[in-house]
Amino acid sequence: MEFETRAIHEGQEPDPATGAVTTPIYQTSTYAHEEVGQHKGYVYSRSGNPTRAALEQCLASLESAEHGFAFASGMAATTTVLHLVNPGDRVVCVNDVYGGTYRLFSKVLEPKGYEFTFLPAEEISRNLAPALDERTRLVWVETPTNPLLNVVDIRAAAEATHAVGAVCVVDNTFASPYLQRPLELGADIVVHSTTKYLGGHSDVIGGFAATTDPTIAERLAFLQNSLGTVPGPFDSWLVLRGLKTLAVRMERHCENARRIAEWLESHASVERVRYPGLASHPDHELAREQMSDFGGMLSFELAGSKEDALAVLRSTAIWQLAESLGGVESLIEHPGLMTHASTADSAFPVPENLIRLSVGIESADDLIADLEQALAAVPAAARS
Numbered sequence: 001m002e003f004e005t006r007a008i009h010e011g012q013e014p015d016p017a018t019g020a021v022t023t024p025i026y027q028t029s030t031y032a033h034e035e036v037g038q039h040k041g042y043v044y045s046r047s048g049n050p051t052r053a054a055l056e057q058c059l060a061s062l063e064s065a066e067h068g069f070a071f072a073s074g075m076a077a078t079t080t081v082l083h084l085v086n087p088g089d090r091v092v093c094v095n096d097v098y099g100g101t102y103r104l105f106s107k108v109l110e111p112k113g114y115e116f117t118f119l120p121a122e123e124i125s126r127n128l129a130p131a132l133d134e135r136t137r138l139v140w141v142e143t144p145t146n147p148l149l150n151v152v153d154i155r156a157a158a159e160a161t162h163a164v165g166a167v168c169v170v171d172n173t174f175a176s177p178y179l180q181r182p183l184e185l186g187a188d189i190v191v192h193s194t195t196k197y198l199g200g201h202s203d204v205i206g207g208f209a210a211t212t213d214p215t216i217a218e219r220l221a222f223l224q225n226s227l228g229t230v231p232g233p234f235d236s237w238l239v240l241r242g243l244k245t246l247a248v249r250m251e252r253h254c255e256n257a258r259r260i261a262e263w264l265e266s267h268a269s270v271e272r273v274r275y276p277g278l279a280s281h282p283d284h285e286l287a288r289e290q291m292s293d294f295g296g297m298l299s300f301e302l303a304g305s306k307e308d309a310l311a312v313l314r315s316t317a318i319w320q321l322a323e324s325l326g327g328v329e330s331l332i333e334h335p336g337l338m339t340h341a342s343t344a345d346s347a348f349p350v351p352e353n354l355i356r357l358s359v360g361i362e363s364a365d366d367l368i369a370d371l372e373q374a375l376a377a378v379p380a381a382a383r384s
């Protein structure tokens with residue numbers, strides 16, 4: 001079956017008890033046994049819950065994976081996956097990674113004796129092998145990256161990772177499985193913040209990991225239950241509901257983002273637009289090869305100062321000033337002061353004049369008109 005059909009039906013047979021077409025929210029912590037050792041497959045909701053199981057089966061299918069695991073947040077998924085490695089092991093990670101991932105790696109795990117090496121996206125794509133050794137157990141890739149929209153070559157990264165027997169993980173939050181399926185390109189584990197495009201309506205926090213490797217799957221199942229990093233039934237249901245419209249939402253996110261990127265590129269107050277769908281993007285060809293379209297996220301550097309950027313953020317009406325991304329509504333933010341403040345003291349802070357857009361599915365005309373009046377806040381003297 002095709003993606004759109006699986007998104008609506010996979011793991012979601014009508015409820016066996018009532019015929020309910022929509023998977024019920026099984027809001028229960030425990031399950032009655034007929035007698036000791038005899039139950040219907042569910043024992044306790046940290047270990048398993050039917051609403052969560054429906055989400056895990058459906059989303060695993062969308063990622064072309066055999067096994068899926070839902071988590072309480074994207075960071076809960078990341079925390080659980082990082083339990084595959086031990087203190088003393090080395091992890092190689094793309095440097096403009098999600099700010100919270102950078103914080104977990106550098107401020108929580110590094111002090112415990114895990115070793116992290118952060119490399120530019122370009123090096124991971126083109127020259128990863130020399131950076132890997134026998135202590136390297138995991139390579140963490142995000143593509144497109146957040147907030148600079150760099151693109152990492154998943155196939156090349158996975159190949160180099162496998163040459164030293166390590167595990168290649170791809171955070172696929174920005175693209176969603178509708179646009180990019182890392183396991184098909186050779187990655188071992190795909191990770192999501194389902195808070196973003198998969199939930200899609202800015203009303204739930206959730207995470208997900210999927211794999212086809214049976215050894216990794218068995219360990220992740222054990223860790224999910226042992227660490228207790230699970231989502232509740234209602235949150236699982238919200239994400240499952242979001243998946244049903246993922247394909248149509250992504251089509252519009254991509255269409256709107258492309259129009260806005262092209263419009264910004266020709267605007268006098270904009271120095272540089274970062275969107276993989278633009279021919280001017282350094283990895284446009286690579287993005288075209290490994291993604292079916294270019295997504296709803298873009299960032300741009302203003303021809304102006306940090307204060308000018310803040311003035312733009314104050315001036316929008318439809319674009320809400322907020323962290324997060326991937327919802328139906330358009331959001332605008334300043335990564336340097338907001339989502340990526342945790343990288344400010346790192347070797348790779350984000351540019352001060354950088355503005356990030358999560359392009360929603362409103363009318364592109366309205367979104368462009370709102371940006372146009374907001375960009376008028378940039379003094380003409382700052383324009384190139």
Ligand SMILES: *Cc1c(COP(=O)(O)O)cnc(C)c1O
Pocket residue numbers: 073074075076098100101142146171173174192193194195196205206207
């Ligand atoms: C938001 C995000 C995360 C973290 O997910 P939470 O659901 O906020 O815990 C991880 N990676 C990326 C790319 C994200 O955008």
